[in-house]
Amino acid sequence: QQQVKQSPQSLIVQKGGISIINCAYENTAFDYFPWYQQFPGKGPALLIAIRPDVSEKKEGRFTISFNKSAKQFSLHIMDSQPGDSATYFCAASMNTGFQKLVFGTGTRLLVSP
């Protein structure tokens, strides 16, 4: 129940296309869902996050869609650029005050020029 399942494992998108990464969870106590971007040799960088009280959040070219009934959420990268090539992790945490993040297994995104 603590798992967050992420797919696909890897993704190749042409420049200008839309990249879509999906995550699913079981634990309904999760109430915070961030996405992190990680470049090789670097730490994860917080990209965008959502709470269950909204179904969509957009920041620039990045959008999170959240489906509470299906227990699924996804990251959409519009107008994907070669500089977006990185590994993306979804995560989830519970409102216990401890803010322990449970991460998905990651998606390696390659945006071809």
Next chain:
Amino acid sequence: DAGVTQSPTHLIKTRGQQVTLRCSPKSGHDTVSWYQQALGQGPQFIFQYYEEEERQRGNFPDRFSGHQFPNYSSELNVNALLLGDSALYLCASSSELKGSYEQYFGPGTRLTVT
């Protein structure tokens, strides 16, 4: 505004040795969490420190211990190193005082155990 800093960047140790990793949180943050990231995997939660006390621990043995200092910086200690401890160790900081869920990660310490 300084972000999360970690030291050292890289470390090579031998099986059975002990190691100490250090972390300084982002300015204004009071909570430090440690994660282990094996190659090709997502980060795994080790433990979290707030008000100089460990308040939650993930599924890691007692060989992993930590400390938080009055200035909110933190150390991660690993005793009796095993080959399987080779990983990127990440520190993340957040603000309990602000009630924010956002955790910001440092660049990590790459530990290699030979």
